[in-house]
Amino acid sequence: DVKVTQSSRYLVKRTGEKVFLECVQDMDHENMFWYRQDPGLGLRLIYFSYDVKMKEKGDIPEGYSVSREKKERFSLILESASTNQTSMYLCASSLAGQPYEQYFGPGTRLTVT
Amino acid sequence: AQSVAQPEDQVNVAEGNPLTVKCTYSVSGNPYLFWYVQYPNRGLQFLLKYITGDNLVKGSYGFEAEFNKSQTSFHLKKPSALVSDSALYFCAVRDYNYGQNFVFGPGTRLSVLP
Numbered sequence: 001d002v003k004v005t006q007s008s009r010y011l012v013k014r015t016g017e018k019v020f021l022e023c024v025q026d027m028d029h030e031n032m033f034w035y036r037q038d039p040g041l042g043l044r045l046i047y048f049s050y051d052v053k054m055k056e057k058g059d060i061p062e063g064y065s066v067s068r069e070k071k072e073r074f075s076l077i078l079e080s081a082s083t084n085q086t087s088m089y090l091c092a093s094s095l096a097g098q099p100y101e102q103y104f105g106p107g108t109r110l111t112v113t
Numbered sequence: 114a115q116s117v118a119q120p121e122d123q124v125n126v127a128e129g130n131p132l133t134v135k136c137t138y139s140v141s142g143n144p145y146l147f148w149y150v151q152y153p154n155r156g157l158q159f160l161l162k163y164i165t166g167d168n169l170v171k172g173s174y175g176f177e178a179e180f181n182k183s184q185t186s187f188h189l190k191k192p193s194a195l196v197s198d199s200a201l202y203f204c205a206v207r208d209y210n211y212g213q214n215f216v217f218g219p220g221t222r223l224s225v226l227p
Contacts (some may be wrong), residue, residue: 007171040219042203044217045208100145100147102215104156106154
């Protein structure tokens with residue numbers, strides 16, 4: 001089974017802090033994605049990566065950055081956390097040949113106070 | 114731009130009854146359509162997809178979905194609901210801006226009552 005793990009299930013940070021959310025997948029998937037999930041808005045794509053050291057902006061990249069130094073790991077960085085970044089963050093991965101079958105991690109619920 | 118609508122925030126159904134979760138879409142090209150489910154405190158799980166072929170698509174856990182091009186709909190169905198089907202359901206469409214990504218609908222919460 002594909003396994004996508006995220007470093008924390010729950011995280012509480014203060015406004016202005018730098019926040020790192022880590023995602024690791026164990027199935028050698030080329031593609032990795034970061035979404036945020038908010039009630040009534042569904043999932044919105046923040047950043048994605050099709051290969052190591054490669055990154056592309058999604059629909060809502062403002063206030064976020066990413067890093068992919070190794071194929072299995074994709075990190076989301078909030079340079080200076082703000083209260084409007086309080087949300088559920090979901091990581092996903094997929095094979096390059098099966099891009100529409102994305103496998104999701106359990107999510108990190110981030111609260112910024 | 115492509116978009117996905119799920120007109121019902123919440124659907125309640127009695128156990129054993131058929132269930133339908135509605136989805137309509139708007140795309141500029143051929144639609145690639147998907148359903149995902151999110152159980153409490155868990156990530157999303159893939160249920161089924163329509164790329165081409167038969168309009169009735171069968172997926173995991175006894176779910177199926179019917180693609181209707183004229184109505185631009187892709188409703189999720191199950192003949193007999195289980196309490197364990199209670200979850201948040203997301204419809205998604207291929208994002209033509211980013212070929213390997215999705216545009217998700219807002220989600221519909223399904224509650225199956227015993």
